[in-house]
Amino acid sequence: MRLRTSLRRAAALALALTSTAALAQISSTLRTFELERLDLNPGAEGSLLLGLGELMPPGTFRGSVALHYAHSPLQLEQDGQTFQIVSGRATLHVAAAYAPTRWLQVGLQLPLVAFQMTGSQADSGFEQPSHVGLGTPGVSLRVGLLTQDDAGGVDMAAELGAGLPVGSEAVLARDPGGWRLSPRLMVGRHFGFIRAGLEVGFLQRPSIAITRQLGASADQIGNELRVGAALATTGRRLRWELNVRGMVPLTNQPGAAELLPGFRYLVNPSFELFGLVGMGVGSAPGTPLFRMMMGGAFGGVTPRRGPGESSVNCEPGLVHTLEECPEMDEDGDGVRNGVDRCPTEPGSVERKGCSAKDTDGDGIEDMLDACPVEPGPAARQGCPVQDQDKDDVPDEVDSCPTAPGPADNRGCPVRDNDKDGIDNDKDACPNEAGPPERDGCPETDTDKDGVPNRADSCANEAGTVENLGCPQHVQPLVELKRDRLVLQGKVFFDAAGVRIQPRSFELLDWVARVILEHPEMPLIVVGGHTDDRGFPDANRRMSQGRAEAVRQYLIQKKVPAERLQSQGYGQDRPIDSNATSIGRENNRRVDFVIVDPELEKAGAPRR
Structure with missing residues (x-):
């Protein structure tokens, strides 16, 4: 018995020690x-x-x-x-x-x-x-x-x-x-x-x-x-x-x-x-x-x-709008907000939630009055005649409802004092009639020959319209267009060179004369062009040299240098086909483009 008891105790102790070791x-x-x-x-x-x-x-x-x-x-x-x-x-x-x-x-x-x-x-x-x-x-x-x-x-x-x-x-x-x-x-x-x-x-x-x-x-x-x-x-x-x-x-x-x-x-x-x-x-x-x-x-x-949801704000005690809670009855008159004509004042179901009263005193009770707080005639469902600018022209027929004007001008103010078809706010000369191309200002005619300076090749000598504003005994070699000078001839240079040939001096003298007589032209771009024969970079350099030679010639003729600019385009801007000798001849040219620097700053493209 003692041996068995001892063995049991030893086994229990070993099991305890084993469990403790495992847990540790x-x-x-x-x-x-x-x-x-x-x-x-x-x-x-x-x-x-x-x-x-x-x-x-x-x-x-x-x-x-x-x-x-x-x-x-x-x-x-x-x-x-x-x-x-x-x-x-x-x-x-x-x-x-x-x-x-x-x-x-x-x-x-x-x-x-x-x-x-x-x-x-x-x-x-x-x-x-x-x-x-x-x-x-x-x-x-x-x-x-x-x-x-x-x-x-x-x-x-x-x-x-x-x-x-x-x-x-x-x-x-x-x-x-x-x-x-x-x-x-x-x-x-x-x-x-x-x-x-x-x-x-x-x-x-x-x-x-x-x-x-x-x-x-x-x-x-x-x-x-x-x-x-x-x-x-x-x-x-x-x-x-x-x-x-x-x-x-x-x-x-x-x-x-x-x-x-x-x-x-x-x-x-x-x-x-x-x-x-x-x-x-x-x-x-x-x-x-x-x-x-x-x-x-x-x-x-x-x-x-x-x-598809209702708004949580429709619960009592929360701020909401009438439109947000159409199923509620805000004034407690038995008519839901969504169909109540007077949703904040109790009324009767027969009157769609409104009471039999006339708030604005125009003789139309509120439930039938489209404008219950503003008096107006019955013909307008109780709404007043709207005239915001108080010019006696109703807004519904007033083309300028916020600016007063006479009825014969559709309720708009008179905006063209000089009757030249240009509104005063766009007319540079609102009290003097002038064409749109001059921003509403009258034409300038220095020699009083009936040809405005903008089209007069002889601005200081009286002439005729048929002769570009020049006297009959003078043959003008330059015609003025809105954006350029058109030559009645051609500027010639030495072959493959930039020197101007003497036979072109008379033509360029006319160009200088026209520029000097028209100070309203702020900047002239002298453009040089070639045909497509040769290398593009070489053509561009030669056209730049020719344009600069013409510019220097005009400066020698007293044209202010700041009014002239040279630009060589080479073969990039042809006006005729380079497949024929005549077309190539036409492409070899010098042109004169009138440029307004202010328009260029505003982003207007140069032609």
């Missing part, structure tokens, strides 16, 4: 990882947890603070025994979102583990995590892809989220390697007072075993596919939602799912209370038995009125 080995093998699985939806459009494809209105900011408790989020099993590593965890979530544009939204989440309850180290053998620490902060960038409108469609958005490598390892709030990425796609739709949506995402994280147990899938973490669905009510201060979140493992780890119903209450247009409670199914690390959350949000928390 386990306690040193618990690795750090991000335990938390709860992600908030920072903008909270549609759901507190899941994106339904919507973005906040542009320029809107939303901030929120929530306290969240998860019960028994981490249990591990060893040799048939289950150990509670984290029996309870309280986390403070701070989140913010801002939409700079209609299609872009940025988000931020900052979790702080406020208190973490752990199991007894003596019972479990696992090393205890810390009680307080910083969680893994997250940033997100959401882009809107589609928007549901009154014609139908869906809301769709894509998001790229990232976990920053600054979480506390001691509190199980940081994955190995630091960074974690979570792209996701979300889609949703409005169905009257219900919104529904789906979200599919991918979580990238290192694939590791959090203990050294072989073949224990509950101890594994790694990449996973996250899916979720949500239903949410709309159009009320108190709104409800139901969220279902699941995880599909892409590595050797168990799956998990959570059912999370919640509520939201709009206290005022800029403050909202919210909460949710739910339970988890599955043994994946971070899946609690149940979780609870309460919090509040501030900023842009009043939901927009979506297609």
Whole structure:
């Protein structure tokens, strides 16, 4: 008997020592990882947890603070025994979102583990995590892809989220390697007072075993596919939602799912209370038995009125417009706002919400008066004759309703004092008649021969129209056009050279005379041109030299240098075919273009 008792005691002692050694080995093998699985939806459009494809209105900011408790989020099993590593965890979530544009939204989440309850180290053998620490902060960038409108469609958005490598390892709030990425796609739709949506995402994280147990899938973490669905009510201060979140493992780890119903209450247009409670199914690390959350949000928390929805502002105590709430009865007379002719004053149903009164005293009662606060004749349904400019011409027939004018001018003021067909604001000489080409100013005729200077080749000598303004005994060699001087001859140069031949001096003397007699021409561009024989660069240099030779000749004839500019175009601007000798001869030329520098500054092209 003593031997058997001794053997039993020895076996029990050996088993205890073996278990203690095993537990001591386990306690040193618990690795750090991000335990938390709860992600908030920072903008909270549609759901507190899941994106339904919507973005906040542009320029809107939303901030929120929530306290969240998860019960028994981490249990591990060893040799048939289950150990509670984290029996309870309280986390403070701070989140913010801002939409700079209609299609872009940025988000931020900052979790702080406020208190973490752990199991007894003596019972479990696992090393205890810390009680307080910083969680893994997250940033997100959401882009809107589609928007549901009154014609139908869906809301769709894509998001790229990232976990920053600054979480506390001691509190199980940081994955190995630091960074974690979570792209996701979300889609949703409005169905009257219900919104529904789906979200599919991918979580990238290192694939590791959090203990050294072989073949224990509950101890594994790694990449996973996250899916979720949500239903949410709309159009009320108190709104409800139901969220279902699941995880599909892409590595050797168990799956998990959570059912999370919640509520939201709009206290005022800029403050909202919210909460949710739910339970988890599955043994994946971070899946609690149940979780609870309460919090509040501030900023842009009043939901927009979506297609087919009623506005939440139609609830009592919230500011709204009559158009926003057509189903309400603002004045309590039994006639809905949408059909009430007098929605802010009680009336009768027979009078479409109006009372039998005549506010403007024009003899037409308000329900029949198209302008109930302005007197007007019955022929105009009680509206006054509109005459903004008080010129006795009714606006409906007044071509200038904001500027007084006589009836014979269709109510417009007289804007052409000199009757030259050019409005005063565009007429450079509003009190003197002139043609449009001179901006309404009268023609200048220095020699009084009836030919205006702009077309007179002999501006200082009286002549005839037929002879370009020159006397009959003078043969003009230059004709004035609006934008150029047309030569009645050709400027000749030495073959393949730039020297002007003497037979062209008389023609160029006429050019100098015309320029000097017309000071209104501010700048003349002397253009040199060649045919296409030879190399383009050589032709361009030769044409530049010829144009400059003509310019220097004109300067010698007293033409101010600042009124002349030379430009060689080479073969780039032909006026005839280079396939014939006559065409090539025509292309070898010098022309004179009249340029207004002010027009060039304004962007007018040079001809």
